[in-house]
Amino acid sequence: MRAVEMAAIDSGTVTGLALMERAGAGVVASFHTNWPALRSGSARILCGPGNNGGDGFVIARLLHANGWQVQVVTFGHPDQLPQDARHNFNRLAMPVADGATTPPTQFDGDLSVDAMFGTGLTRPISDPAMASWLHCHDRFCAAGGAAIAVDIPSGLDADSGRVLQGSACARSGLTVTFHRAKPGHYLADGPEFCGTLHIVGIGL
Ligand SMILES: NC(=O)C1=CN([C@@H]2O[C@H](COP(=O)(O)OP(=O)(O)OC[C@H]3O[C@@H](n4cnc5c(N)ncnc54)[C@H](OP(=O)(O)O)[C@@H]3O)[C@@H](O)[C@H]2O)[C@@H](O)CC1
Numbered sequence: 483m484r485a486v487e488m489a490a491i492d493s494g495t496v497t498g499l500a501l502m503e504r505a506g507a508g509v510v511a512s513f514h515t516n517w518p519a520l521r522s523g524s525a526r527i528l529c530g531p532g533n534n535g536g537d538g539f540v541i542a543r544l545l546h547a548n549g550w551q552v553q554v555v556t557f558g559h560p561d562q563l564p565q566d567a568r569h570n571f572n573r574l575a576m577p578v579a580d581g582a583t584t585p586p587t588q589f590d591g592d593l594s595v596d597a598m599f600g601t602g603l604t605r606p607i608s609d610p611a612m613a614s615w616l617h618c619h620d621r622f623c624a625a626g627g628a629a630i631a632v633d634i635p636s637g638l639d640a641d642s643g644r645v646l647q648g649s650a651c652a653r654s655g656l657t658v659t660f661h662r663a664k665p666g667h668y669l670a671d672g673p674e675f676c677g678t679l680h681i682v683g684i685g686l
């Protein structure tokens with residue numbers, strides 16, 4: 483998937499930013515399909531240090547523009563964000579909480595989005611702050627809340643479908659992935675953590 487994305491970008495037919503915008507818009511469209519009654523409310527978006535977090539910033543902007551009350555929680559310093567994610571971070575017109583220094587609270591809003599890690603997860607999630615915020619997402623999902631994972635539930639290996647050894651991981655009721663499903667969506671722990679799987683095209 484990473485190779486496909488890079489080939490499309492390198493060929494000049496599409497930019498990473500355009501792919502990210504389509505990914506974020508695809509998640510919002512899938513959300514409305516899966517929970518049609520939820521037209522607006524309060525959303526919490528957990529945004530990690532890479533482009534998965536970048537998708538989260540796009541989602542935050544789109545929901546906010548549609549009248550949602552949005553709480554963005556970031557993990558990692560904005561200066562360290564990859565270019566496309568940084569661009570979308572800068573476009574946010576709402577307060578952002580730093581997940582490293584803000585204690586997580588039980589979420590009793592309407593929509594929780596896991597945009598912490600996607601295909602770039604390289605090792606178990608061991609950071610205590612990340613783990614406790616993901617735990618809030620998981621509890622919200624378990625309580626029947628609208629919980630979405632962007633691309634892949636954070637902590638789940640996209641190839642094997644296993645939760646990385648010792649990693650935090652959160653269940654979602656809906657996982658929205660891009661272009662093609664990954665083996666991990668269907669294998670091992672995948673189905674339990676992904677919930678319903680939507681595959682959205684991003685023009686690749
Ligand atoms: N490419 C495209 O055009 C498109 C991409 N798209 C989106 O991008 C996603 C892939 O983005 P990505 O490659 O930035 O990886 P992502 O999962 O966001 O994180 C990587 C960062 O996390 C860090 N890190 C890793 N493990 C960690 C840990 N346990 N604990 C802490 N940190 C950890 C890692 O650090 P490092 O391992 O380098 O030290 C790195 O900084 C993809 O899933 C999709 O959602 C869509 O928009 C479609 C178009």
Ligand SMILES: [K+]
Binds near residue numbers: 599634
């Ligand atoms: K994710």
